[in-house]
Amino acid sequence: MKLVYFYLLSSIVPAFHNVGAVEDKTEEIQEEEKFASACPVSLEAKKQCEEGEECPYQMNLPSLTIQLPKSFSMIEQVFKEVQNLKETVNNLKKSCQECKLQADDNQEIGRNEQQQPNKEAPEKESDNRIKELESEVNKLFSNLKDAKEEINSLHGRLEKLSLVNMNNIENYVDSKVANLTSVVNSLDGRCSSRCSNQTEQHYTSAGIQQHLIYKDCADYYKKGRKINGIYRVTPDHKNRSFEAYCDMETMDGGWTVIQRRLDGSTNFNRTWEDYKNGFGNLSREFWLGNDKIHLLTKSRDMVLRIDLEDFNGVKLYALYDQFYVANEFLKYRLHIGNYSGTAGNALHFSRHYNHDMKFFTTPDKDHDRYPSGNCGRYYSSGWWFDACLSANLNGKYYHQKYKGVFNGIYWGTWPGMANGHPNGFKQSFKRAKMMIKPKFLVS
Ligand SMILES: *[C@@H]1O[C@H](CO)[C@@H](O)[C@H](O)[C@H]1NC(C)=O
Ligand SMILES: *[C@@H]1O[C@H](CO)[C@@H](O)[C@H](O)[C@H]1NC(C)=O
Ligand SMILES: *[C@@H]1O[C@H](CO)[C@@H](O)[C@H](O)[C@H]1NC(C)=O
Ligand SMILES: *[C@@H]1O[C@H](CO)[C@@H](O)[C@H](O)[C@H]1NC(C)=O
Ligand SMILES: *[C@@H]1O[C@H](CO)[C@@H](O)[C@H](O)[C@H]1NC(C)=O
Ligand SMILES: CC(=O)N[C@H]1CO[C@H](CO)[C@@H](O)[C@@H]1O
Ligand SMILES: [Ca+2]
Numbered sequence: 001m002k003l004v005y006f007y008l009l010s011s012i013v014p015a016f017h018n019v020g021a022v023e024d025k026t027e028e029i030q031e032e033e034k035f036a037s038a039c040p041v042s043l044e045a046k047k048q049c050e051e052g053e054e055c056p057y058q059m060n061l062p063s064l065t066i067q068l069p070k071s072f073s074m075i076e077q078v079f080k081e082v083q084n085l086k087e088t089v090n091n092l093k094k095s096c097q098e099c100k101l102q103a104d105d106n107q108e109i110g111r112n113e114q115q116q117p118n119k120e121a122p123e124k125e126s127d128n129r130i131k132e133l134e135s136e137v138n139k140l141f142s143n144l145k146d147a148k149e150e151i152n153s154l155h156g157r158l159e160k161l162s163l164v165n166m167n168n169i170e171n172y173v174d175s176k177v178a179n180l181t182s183v184v185n186s187l188d189g190r191c192s193s194r195c196s197n198q199t200e201q202h203y204t205s206a207g208i209q210q211h212l213i214y215k216d217c218a219d220y221y222k223k224g225r226k227i228n229g230i231y232r233v234t235p236d237h238k239n240r241s242f243e244a245y246c247d248m249e250t251m252d253g254g255w256t257v258i259q260r261r262l263d264g265s266t267n268f269n270r271t272w273e274d275y276k277n278g279f280g281n282l283s284r285e286f287w288l289g290n291d292k293i294h295l296l297t298k299s300r301d302m303v304l305r306i307d308l309e310d311f312n313g314v315k316l317y318a319l320y321d322q323f324y325v326a327n328e329f330l331k332y333r334l335h336i337g338n339y340s341g342t343a344g345n346a347l348h349f350s351r352h353y354n355h356d357m358k359f360f361t362t363p364d365k366d367h368d369r370y371p372s373g374n375c376g377r378y379y380s381s382g383w384w385f386d387a388c389l390s391a392n393l394n395g396k397y398y399h400q401k402y403k404g405v406f407n408g409i410y411w412g413t414w415p416g417m418a419n420g421h422p423n424g425f426k427q428s429f430k431r432a433k434m435m436i437k438p439k440f441l442v443s
Helices: 002-011 021-038 071-109 120-154 166-202 205-210 217-222 272-277 290-299
Strands: 042-045 057-060 229-233 242-247 255-261 302-310 315-325 334-336 339-341 429-438
Touching (some): 071 120, 217 229, 217 255, 217 429, 255 290, 272 290, 290 315, 290 429
Antiparallel strands (some): 242 255, 302 315, 302 429, 315 334, 315 339
């Protein structure tokens, strides 16, 4: 784990290995002294052993808690900056695309008019620069997101953070951001002035609307589409678009639904491939698909809302102020932020039952933290299993109370849920829904 982390960060700090080493060393020594006095390592023989015999020893390591340096928060800040930058580049690109499409339209309309000879050239050049810029911002963004993930996952578990020089990372990323920002600013000026010149002449409200990209349900809602239903979204213009169910009523609307249970018509005991691509019927019960959820949560900071209803008509909800699902390479690892709501924080129930930062497991792919079996197979579900669960919304749909293994739709903090009923019956849910929305729209 440590090695992965180190390589990852060192890959974005190629040139600064020795700066600030002195400062680090003193920190390291202080750190070591602290540990030496607080929790000494002990080595003891496991049993009595005779001379000449190979003797088994047991080493007791103290449990370690490492304070991350204050620059950890800086990475968070830089990360946000890059995200803003990314948004700017996207907007820039969109406005240029719109502008270009309009120009094309105009050319068709005015085919008979004389065309200016060199009109294409500067536009192409600007297009290319934006493409370059975009790929650079994307690279930086994903590096940072990965670094952030690694740091989060290692928080409190890392032995020697001094391996990584945080100051260097800051400097490097800062200079990168500064450079990109200046390029974006210069391009922005050029592009928007050219656009406004053309839009002034040929702007029609219908024309612009046509070319807008809807990243998710929130974009539709903003444009006045307020009826629940299926809409086509394009969270990342480099990938295909796809259909999603939009909840336009709950809590100010604009929610992209990623999972829904309501009658047991769809089987959720499925393979990795099924969970990757999504399954079910968007109008009824479905899993949107891990690749799509990744794209949606990558393109914007998202919040997650979970709505649950039991067979007594009790309706409660949970809201997480951050929700991100990593890509397939990182096994669709889950990230959740702070909880609020009425249903209880079952995704992060305790230190030992915590679905945050866990990989996705399906009955045919075991990435869980349970050493002697596959939680996905045991509970007939694909989920971010720990060892194994305090929540599982993809469990089997029971139409009433059930007995046996806790393999139904499960939310451990639900009133009376974890204990079951006196005669061994377990409670089940009538409805469950998971949905996401850009964070900046949630007050
Ligand atoms: C930005 O970076 C490019 C190459 O990465 C470099 O050529 C250029 O001089 C830099 N610009 C500034 C303002 O630092
Ligand atoms: C906008 O159009 C006017 C003439 O209509 C022209 O003089 C001006 O240079 C144009 N501006 C840009 C940035 O292309
Ligand atoms: C889930 O699927 C697996 C493999 O397809 C199967 O062996 C198992 O019996 C199923 N579990 C349930 C509860 O249907
Ligand atoms: C999905 O469900 C709706 C409503 O029940 C139904 O009309 C539609 O045919 C179903 N679609 C598929 C692909 O099964
Ligand atoms: C969660 O709450 C803590 C403390 O209130 C805050 O510092 C942190 O930024 C919050 N996390 C998110 C993702 O907003
Ligand atoms: C989820 C998804 O389809 N991701 C694809 C997006 O596009 C890149 C580049 O074409 C692919 O590598 C991803 O698999
Ligand atoms: Ca396992």
